[in-house]
Amino acid sequence: MIASLPAVPLQPAMNPWVASAMIAAVVLASTTGEVLTAAAMKSIGDLDIIRAHSGLKGAIRAVLNCPLFFAGVFFLALAFFALLFALNHLNLSLVGPASASLTLVTNAIAGKIFLKENVDRRRWASAVLVCVGVYLLAH
Amino acid sequence: MGNPLHPKPTSPDCIKLNDRMSEHSLSPRQYMILGLVAISAPLGDSCLARGMAAMPTIAFAHPGSLIAAVFTPWIALGIALLIGFFASYLTALSWADLTFVLPATAFGYVIIALLARFWLNETISIERWAGIALITLGVGFVAHGPSRTVPVAPEVHEDTEREVEAR
Numbered sequence: 001m002i003a004s005l006p007a008v009p010l011q012p013a014m015n016p017w018v019a020s021a022m023i024a025a026v027v028l029a030s031t032t033g034e035v036l037t038a039a040a041m042k043s044i045g046d047l048d049i050i051r052a053h054s055g056l057k058g059a060i061r062a063v064l065n066c067p068l069f070f071a072g073v074f075f076l077a078l079a080f081f082a083l084l085f086a087l088n089h090l091n092l093s094l095v096g097p098a099s100a101s102l103t104l105v106t107n108a109i110a111g112k113i114f115l116k117e118n119v120d121r122r123r124w125a126s127a128v129l130v131c132v133g134v135y136l137l138a139h
Numbered sequence: 140m141g142n143p144l145h146p147k148p149t150s151p152d153c154i155k156l157n158d159r160m161s162e163h164s165l166s167p168r169q170y171m172i173l174g175l176v177a178i179s180a181p182l183g184d185s186c187l188a189r190g191m192a193a194m195p196t197i198a199f200a201h202p203g204s205l206i207a208a209v210f211t212p213w214i215a216l217g218i219a220l221l222i223g224f225f226a227s228y229l230t231a232l233s234w235a236d237l238t239f240v241l242p243a244t245a246f247g248y249v250i251i252a253l254l255a256r257f258w259l260n261e262t263i264s265i266e267r268w269a270g271i272a273l274i275t276l277g278v279g280f281v282a283h284g285p286s287r288t289v290p291v292a293p294e295v296h297e298d299t300e301r302e303v304e305a306r
Contacts, residue, residue, distance in 0.1 A: 034237060041232035048168070048230065063229060104241055111238040118288040122280055123238050129277030130242045136270030137248050 014089060022086040026099040030079035031106040035114050037072030042115070044069075097138035101131040165286055169234065172227045176240070177247030179224035185251070186217030235286040242281045249274050 044050070044062050051059040063069055086095045108127040112119040119127075165173075190213030194204075208214050231240045249271050255261040263271075 034241070037229070038232045038237035038240075041229055044233060047233040104245070107241055108238050111236065115237060116288065117236045117238050118285070119238050120284070122284040123242070126242045126277040126281035127238065129273045129280065130245045133270045133273030133275075133277060134245060134248060136266045137252055137274065138270075139266065 019090055019094075022082070022090060023095060023098050023102070026079055026082045026086055026095070027102045027106055029075050029082050030099070030103050031110050033072050033075030033077075033079055034103070034107055035072075035110045036068055036075060038111070038115060040066045040068035040072055093139060097135045100138060101135040104131045104134070165235075169231075172231050173235075173240070173243055175227040176224060176231055177244040178250060179220045179227065179247075180244070181247045181251040183217045183220030183224055186213050186220060190214035190217060236288055239281060239284075239286045242277055245274055246278045249278075 040063075041047070044066055047059050047062070050062050054061075083095065083099065086099075104127050108119050108123060111117040190208070190211050193213065194208055194211070209218065228240070228244075231244075252263060252267060252271055256263050
């Protein structure tokens, strides 16, 4: 009876476009989260100084009073679940290095555009070197 | 003692340097926080992976077993490390650029790979050695540069005024 059932592959071959879209979703959500979190921390100011003035509680309060921080955490959580979803369909050896290394480059672009950071040749070079390095190391 | 990240531009040379929009000079404490970010993320991930691998398969029908997983030693340690990572990451972002913090902390991958090689005696392939070399080179690049972009007076305002005059 069971043997007569048509064989259904457990993991059907993934359409490369769907796989790319899954990785893109992780990278997009994580970049948005990182940029929002960085913007939040920049608007709060040096946490070490805040902690020196008003203690650890004061520093935590300063972070928790910033709405941008929660927007950032929301997108970082979204990136985490997108990663879990992608891992359910794709191999860790593809999703892990691809998302980790691509995020470095998208963050350099987003940092320049949205955070107005001075991404000079030195930072571009290091983003690309680390991106390729992380891919080679994690693959 | 003033904050080393925000030196007051006292000499014309200093102002000229700040015109490059960036500044550099981290205190040993700030290097320590960057090191914590680099180490705690991959270590925390490894603890989570080790803890989850030891767990029986968790079905979607029984999400309660995920909560039980939180209290196993490896996963609890992993979560503690990741909380430490997030706290030090936020601190680093409060005094350095995102495009400085991310590549600089990628050095953690290298440390984990070297620990695996010399402590756990795992073999590292040529590709991985190449990856280690590239990350080290990239981190060296970014770490020698400025850590923070200093906001400068926006020039856009003048342009718009000129545009208004032209109209």
